Amino acid sequence: MMRYLASDIFKKISIYILTVSLVISGKIIEGEDRKESIEWEKRGEVFMRVYQDTIEDSRYETNQEIDSRFKWKNKFKFRSFPIILGINLEARYQALVGEDTEKDLDLLLKEAYLKFTKPSYSLKIGRQTVTWGKLDDIIVLDRVNPQEYKWFILWDKQERKIPVFMAKYDYYGNNYQIETVIVPFFKPSYVRFFGSDWAVFGHLKEVIEDGSYSQSIKNIIKSIKVHEKDRFSEQVLENMQGGIRVKGTFKGIDWSIYYMYFYNDTPTLRERTSKGNTVKKFLYIPTNSNLSQLVAQNPSGDDLILDREYSRLHIIGVDFETVAGNYGLRGELGFFYNKPFLRENFSYIEKNTLCAGIGIDHTTSGNLYWNLQFIEDIVFSYENLFSQEEYSHQITSTFSKDFLRGKLTFGVDSSYRISYHDWMVNPNFTYNFNGRLSILVGGFIFEGASTTLFGRYAKKDVIYFQTTYKF
Amino acid sequence: MDNKSSYASWGKISMAVLKITLIWLVCLWGVLLYGEDLTGREIMEEAFNRYDGDDAYFKMEMKLVDKKGNERKRLLEIYTKDYGNLIKTFIKFIFPPDIEGVSFLSWENQDKEDTQYLYLPALGRVRRIVSTQKNLRFVNTDFTYEDMQRRRPEQDTHTLLRESSYKDYNCFVVESIPKKGSSQYSKRISWVGKDNFVILKIEFYNKKGKKIKEYRIKELKKIAGIWTPTEVIMEDLIDGHRTLMKTLKVKYNQGVDDAIFSIRHLQED
Numbered sequence: 001m002m003r004y005l006a007s008d009i010f011k012k013i014s015i016y017i018l019t020v021s022l023v024i025s026g027k028i029i030e031g032e033d034r035k036e037s038i039e040w041e042k043r044g045e046v047f048m049r050v051y052q053d054t055i056e057d058s059r060y061e062t063n064q065e066i067d068s069r070f071k072w073k074n075k076f077k078f079r080s081f082p083i084i085l086g087i088n089l090e091a092r093y094q095a096l097v098g099e100d101t102e103k104d105l106d107l108l109l110k111e112a113y114l115k116f117t118k119p120s121y122s123l124k125i126g127r128q129t130v131t132w133g134k135l136d137d138i139i140v141l142d143r144v145n146p147q148e149y150k151w152f153i154l155w156d157k158q159e160r161k162i163p164v165f166m167a168k169y170d171y172y173g174n175n176y177q178i179e180t181v182i183v184p185f186f187k188p189s190y191v192r193f194f195g196s197d198w199a200v201f202g203h204l205k206e207v208i209e210d211g212s213y214s215q216s217i218k219n220i221i222k223s224i225k226v227h228e229k230d231r232f233s234e235q236v237l238e239n240m241q242g243g244i245r246v247k248g249t250f251k252g253i254d255w256s257i258y259y260m261y262f263y264n265d266t267p268t269l270r271e272r273t274s275k276g277n278t279v280k281k282f283l284y285i286p287t288n289s290n291l292s293q294l295v296a297q298n299p300s301g302d303d304l305i306l307d308r309e310y311s312r313l314h315i316i317g318v319d320f321e322t323v324a325g326n327y328g329l330r331g332e333l334g335f336f337y338n339k340p341f342l343r344e345n346f347s348y349i350e351k352n353t354l355c356a357g358i359g360i361d362h363t364t365s366g367n368l369y370w371n372l373q374f375i376e377d378i379v380f381s382y383e384n385l386f387s388q389e390e391y392s393h394q395i396t397s398t399f400s401k402d403f404l405r406g407k408l409t410f411g412v413d414s415s416y417r418i419s420y421h422d423w424m425v426n427p428n429f430t431y432n433f434n435g436r437l438s439i440l441v442g443g444f445i446f447e448g449a450s451t452t453l454f455g456r457y458a459k460k461d462v463i464y465f466q467t468t469y470k471f
Numbered sequence: 472m473d474n475k476s477s478y479a480s481w482g483k484i485s486m487a488v489l490k491i492t493l494i495w496l497v498c499l500w501g502v503l504l505y506g507e508d509l510t511g512r513e514i515m516e517e518a519f520n521r522y523d524g525d526d527a528y529f530k531m532e533m534k535l536v537d538k539k540g541n542e543r544k545r546l547l548e549i550y551t552k553d554y555g556n557l558i559k560t561f562i563k564f565i566f567p568p569d570i571e572g573v574s575f576l577s578w579e580n581q582d583k584e585d586t587q588y589l590y591l592p593a594l595g596r597v598r599r600i601v602s603t604q605k606n607l608r609f610v611n612t613d614f615t616y617e618d619m620q621r622r623r624p625e626q627d628t629h630t631l632l633r634e635s636s637y638k639d640y641n642c643f644v645v646e647s648i649p650k651k652g653s654s655q656y657s658k659r660i661s662w663v664g665k666d667n668f669v670i671l672k673i674e675f676y677n678k679k680g681k682k683i684k685e686y687r688i689k690e691l692k693k694i695a696g697i698w699t700p701t702e703v704i705m706e707d708l709i710d711g712h713r714t715l716m717k718t719l720k721v722k723y724n725q726g727v728d729d730a731i732f733s734i735r736h737l738q739e740d
Contacts, residue, residue, distance in 0.1 A: 043571055117739070119730070131595035158595050172735060252586070254599055321599045328601055365606055405535065405712065406611035435543065435567025470568035 037079060044072040047468040051154070053197075054443075057459040060203035062098035062196070065462075067151065069093075071110070084115040086128075088163075096196060111163045124168040129161050130181060132245060132258065134319045134330040135357050135373055137413075138396060141258055141317045141332050144181055144243065146189040146265040152198040152457060153424070154444060154464075162187060176248035186232060186239035188310055189265045193226045197460050201283050208291075217295055223304045224279055226269065232310055239263070243315075258317040258334070267308035268340040270348040275303035280346040284386065284451060311340045311350050331358040341379070342386040352380040361398075371398040387451050392419035407432050415454070422448020422455040440466040511629030511645045515661070517668040519624050524697055524723035526552040532719055535612060538711030545570070545610070546719075550731050557581065558621065559732035570610070576737045577602070577620075585620065590737045597738045606655035613684065613705040613714040617655055626653050637662045637671045638688075667698045683709055695723045 048068035053061055069092050076085040088111040096102040113126030133141040137156050145161040153160075166183040192199040195206075208221040232239065243260035271277050275297050282290040297303075317334035333356040340350050354377070361371035375394040382390035395418065400411035409430045416423040428442030443463040448455025509517075533545040546566035552559050557579040564570045572592040577585050585602040605617030627647035635644050642662040649656065657680055662672035669691060675684040690702035699721055706713040730736055 043568060045568070122739075129595065134596075136594075158593060177735070323599060323601045323603075326601055326604050328599060330599075363601075363604055363607055365604075367607060402611065405537070405608075432569060435545075435569045438569065470571075 039077040039079065041075040041077070042073065043471065044070070045468060045470040046070045047466060049464055049466040051462040051464045054461045054463060055459070058203065058207070060098070060206050061460075062096040064095075064097040065151075065197075066093070066095040066097070073111075082117045084117065086111055086113045086115070086126075088112070102196075120172055122170045122172075124170075125166075127163045127165050128168065129158075129163045130166070130168060131158070132243075132256075132319075133332050134256075134321045135332050135359050135375075136371060136396075136398070138332075138357055138373060138375060140334050140355050140357050140375070141260075141315070141319060143260060143262055143265070143315070144183070146187050148190040149266075150190055150192060150196075150198065154198075154462075162190065176246060179245040179247070181243050183241040183262075184237055185235040186241065186263055186310070187265070188228075188232065188263070188267060188308070191267055193269075198457070200456070201286075202456075204283065204286055217291065220295060220299060220304065224283070224306070225304065226306050226308060229307050229309070232263075232308065253320055253322040256317075256319045258315065258319075260313070260315040260317070262313050262315065263310040264313050264336075264340055265310060267310060268342065268348060269306040270309035271346070272302040272305055272307065274347075275299045276306055277346040279304060279306065280342065284342075284346070309340060309348060311338050313338055326362060328361045329359070332356070341388055344384040344386055346386060349383075349385075351382070351385075354378040354380070366401075368399065368401045372396070387420070387453075389419045392417070394418060417448075417453065420448060420452040420455075422446075422452035424454045436470050438468045440464075440468070442466075509631065509643065511631040511643075511647070512624060514631060514643045514645050514663050514668070515624040515627070515629050515647065518661075518663050518670050519621070521668045522697065523699075524553075524695070526550070526724060526727040528720070528722040528725060528727065529718055530720035532717045533612060534715040534717075536713050536715065543567075550727050552727050552729070552732060561731050561736070564610075574737050576732065576734065578732070579621075588734060588737055597734050613707045613712055615655065618686070618705070622654075626650060627659075632660070634665070635662065637664075640667075640671055641665045642671060664698075669698045669700065683707070689715075694721055697723055 046069070048066065051065040051067070053063050056063060069090060071088065071090050073088045074086065076087075077083075078085070087109075090106075090108040090110040092104070092106045092108065094104045094106075109127065111127050111129060113124050113128045115122060115124040130144040131142060132144060133139075135142075139147070139157060142157065144166070145164055147157065147160040148155075148162050149160065164183055164187045165185060166181050168182075169180045171178040193201050194204065197203070205221055205224070209218055241260075241262045243258065243262065245256050245258050247254070247256035249255070269280055269283075271280065278290075278294050278297055279299065282294045314337035315334050317332065319330070319332040321328075321330040323329065334354070336353045336355065338350040339353045340348065343349055355375065357373055357375040359371065359373035361369070363369045373396045375396070377392045377394075379385065379388060379390050394415065396413075396415045398411065398413050400409055402409050409432075411428050411430070413426040413428075414424060423446075425445045426442060428440055430438055430440045432438040441463070443461070445461045446454045446457040448458060450456060450458070527550070529549040531547050531549060533547065535543040535545070544566065545564065548563045548565060550561040559579070560575075560577045562575040562577075564573045572590075574590040576588045576590075578587075579585050587600050587602040588597050589600045590597050602616070605620070606615055608614070609616055609619050627649050630646045630648075632644045632646050635642050640662075642664055645661050645663060647659045647661065649658075655677075656675050657678050658676045660674040660676075661670050663670050669688070671688045671691070673686040674682050675686070677683045685706045685708060687704050687706075688700045688702070689704055690700070692699055692701050694701075699718065701718040701721075703716050704713055705716075
């Protein structure tokens, strides 16, 4: 509840003060010449998504989920000064309707920034979102903002982005641009481990608690906790992150080169004691034999506490985008120094990796749009890792076609992880009434082994209905 | 009168004579040109090279009307600027809300396809897009991307068919057949104003030779000395759908900033 507001209260107060003072100063000028002082661009949307679980596989599952959001984006352009003020507010009402109905109302200051612009540079300070990289809905280099995985991947990566406080300085040369970002405080991606359908370990604790297990087993499982380490939760400059991107165009190809010193903002579980590995083994592969093994070790205290670990990453990357005939081409490549993994015995380890992706898209003469992307991950100095091959390949695709002059759109997004044989398909129909109101009907189907990314949610296929009103 | 001022006076007189001579020559050339039979190619070159400002700003209303009369409205702003014989264009949609903020940037290239970028707010970044798929509809209107681009006279073989009238204008009627399959159409027939070289009407024919679309100027005004179509219609004769474009605001030669035609502006605006 009020998650972001509580954690960043001081920063926000200062932004509010700045905002109010600027608006007041703007209004003073407004009195003299209303048209010339401030240009206020505003737009918003209200939408509600209702998910319906297709099959009730267990009584812990949420049958219906409601996710409604109100967004209001404001941009103030001060004509007398080279300043833009952006304030984006969001209100969310989310409900998980099932065995233990959960309701949540959040009021978020989504973005609040000041941007100073000059012909050769710009400086943007405040809570904001940055998009790097060229691939669609795949994260290779687009790592400035953490992601919200509360709803796993039911929203695309732009919607999942969590705005963070940062300073972004852009320099504009003749045929090149340099972008630098400094993120003073670390904010991890939001990942829930227990207690929801979309949590990494789902309802495992509830299943054990309500099952026919001895009280000592129940107590052990109940005591398993995932902690945020102090050094990550504290807003200290020690956690500062930064990145630089140089981009330009050469012979019709748009290119960028990156260096980033960031955290891997998706948590990996790190054991405090060697028994912690057995705890993880049970959580990731919850079989009776793994449970027996855990109980036999008689764990206590620190054994049952797992830490969220975010390793420091040095990332060097390149991307490109161009057109070749009637086809759009784009790609990204990143080398990651010290990316975290779990070994097969579930102990924590860091490895250097390479991730490369290439995408191609095209619209046929019949107005069918398709987009294919191939992504390859390579782990250097490979040893047996849990759920991670040395070379792993993934294909994503998007198909969409408009009917009735764009009023009706049918689309299918899918992702297939070739190396792990797990996949996801998201078919959807959208009907746009008048440019303001639209309705969408769609579904998410997940398949794969229970230890794979999509297979973990194989029993969580949903259909959903969304209404959107834009103003 | 000293020599210096004498030279100056003679200089002024000489300059005046030169100007008069030049004007006379231009007029004579014009009389000769228009007096002689113009070829189809010459007419289309005149139309292509017609002065339409060094730069321009338009605020347009676009209405999409289906055969039942249902309307959808769009508002957009267009900036264009001449760079020699190449043009840069920036388009921003401002209504309705589902496409508000979508922006489009196009740079003409010498002897190459245009370079085009699109900014979609939902994507959060500028995206390079293909400019060669000319047969696709421009934002679901009756205009295709080919219709929205300038077509250079050398891309077609032109024949003057006849002289005719359209509305109150005397026109040349010119048939243009694309060279080497450079178009989605088999031919166009254009009505070009004899006095102003404005293309007032175009008939579009598909590869089977059937007339499929018609473009007509409904209102033409002279603004800042430049003939400006302020209301046009493109009608799809197959499905009865039509697109009306009305110019709500226009400004010529305001010194539009080069920065407007940059990727930076596309993603920042």
